[in-house]
Amino acid sequence: MQESVRAGTIGVAGEVRELARDLFVLFKPGVMQLVLFTSLVALLLAPKALHPVLALVVMLALAAGAAACAAINNWYDSDIDRIMARTRRRPTAQGRIAPEEALGIGVVLAGFAVAIMGLAAGWLAAALLAATIAFYVFIYTMWLKRRTPQNIVIGGAAGALPPVVAWVAATGRIDLLPIVLFAIVFLWTPAHFWALALYRAADYGRAGVPMLPVVAGRAATARQVALYALLTVAASLVPVATGELGLAYGLVAAVAGGRLVLAALRVVRSDSDVLANRLFRFSITYLFALFAAMLLDRALGGPWVPWW
Amino acid sequence: MVVSGMSEDQLRRRRARNLVIAAALVALVVVFYVLTIVRISGNLG
Numbered sequence: 240m241q242e243s244v245r246a247g248t249i250g251v252a253g254e255v256r257e258l259a260r261d262l263f264v265l266f267k268p269g270v271m272q273l274v275l276f277t278s279l280v281a282l283l284l285a286p287k288a289l290h291p292v293l294a295l296v297v298m299l300a301l302a303a304g305a306a307a308c309a310a311i312n313n314w315y316d317s318d319i320d321r322i323m324a325r326t327r328r329r330p331t332a333q334g335r336i337a338p339e340e341a342l343g344i345g346v347v348l349a350g351f352a353v354a355i356m357g358l359a360a361g362w363l364a365a366a367l368l369a370a371t372i373a374f375y376v377f378i379y380t381m382w383l384k385r386r387t388p389q390n391i392v393i394g395g396a397a398g399a400l401p402p403v404v405a406w407v408a409a410t411g412r413i414d415l416l417p418i419v420l421f422a423i424v425f426l427w428t429p430a431h432f433w434a435l436a437l438y439r440a441a442d443y444g445r446a447g448v449p450m451l452p453v454v455a456g457r458a459a460t461a462r463q464v465a466l467y468a469l470l471t472v473a474a475s476l477v478p479v480a481t482g483e484l485g486l487a488y489g490l491v492a493a494v495a496g497g498r499l500v501l502a503a504l505r506v507v508r509s510d511s512d513v514l515a516n517r518l519f520r521f522s523i524t525y526l527f528a529l530f531a532a533m534l535l536d537r538a539l540g541g542p543w544v545p546w547w
Numbered sequence: 548m549v550v551s552g553m554s555e556d557q558l559r560r561r562r563a564r565n566l567v568i569a570a571a572l573v574a575l576v577v578v579f580y581v582l583t584i585v586r587i588s589g590n591l592g
Contacts, residue, residue: 254559254560254563255563257563258563259567262567290585292582293586296582299578351575355578358579358586
């Protein structure tokens with residue numbers, strides 16, 4: 240870590256604790272939670288079960304992959320992270336971890352993630368994981384993020400791929416259900432991030448990141464958020480229509496989806512940071528509830544049987 | 548006290564960093580070991 244920045248006279252144990260805390264923040268735990276939960280659900284929904292230890296290693300590989308993406312992103316964005324209020328407490332922005340160190344940590348973690356995924360679940364899953372990390376780093380972070388307001392639309396693919404990787408790790412192939420899981424997270428991402436961008440627009444503007452509210456204005460963004468919320472709900476109902484998930488999931492998808500669309504429409508009707516913030520927070524609950532409902536549905540005996 | 552151009556603080560930070568790297572390496576060894584055992588027993592079964 241950058242030696243000049245850590246001050247004080249704490250002992251070695253205290254230093255280790257501080258370093259662990261900084262690494263925890265560096266790895267973006269919020270994003271990682273989402274990646275791990277959606278992947279775990281995909282792993283449990285897959286028709287072929289992995290050995291529990293191998294499943295654990297697959298999850299570890301996905302966590303390491305997500306941490307690698309976050310660390311490399313922290314390296315590349317440390318200049319704008321210093322400017323934005325939302326990110327200025329990150330250890331790379333504050334100088335407690337040097338950006339080059341974050342890059343090193345990220346590259347090592349990426350190699351580790353791909354290697355253990357390959358050894359535990361085969362090289363197709365490992366290749367897919369490597370492609371996901373490369374997509375996030377090169378396509379989203381380095382290319383799209385500072386160039387186009389569609390950054391999080393296209394970049395959202397990186398966050399939507401982990402459930403597909405988990406499914407491939409378990410089964411060795413890609414089926415319809417993981418593609419639907421991909422579609423749900425992919426379509427959910429713009430609604431989620433643009434809700435955040437609505438009440439952080441000034442922050443993004445200062446940093447020169449062309450998020451949609453900065454480029455196209457708040458009203459246009461709110462309409463896009465509502466559109467993507469609607470598309471997310473439509474995608475979430477596909478597994479019910481195809482009979483892969485049943486009534487329990489269908490009910491949660493319909494009720495939570497209805498609430499998501501209503502929250503988005505409220506943002507369209509009234510230009511309010513409070514409502515945008517409420518939508519942003521609910522969108523997280525929504526995605527967790529949706530994926531939890533998939534597990535519940537399967538536990539209630541719904542697999543592969545239409546409920547009607 | 549300064550040892551080989553580094554202050555006490557810097558030495559303590561270096562020790563902390565080394566401990567974290569050592570822990571990560573041990574974890575890595577454990578993961579590869581367990582993975583190998585599970586794969587081998589799977590192939591034997």
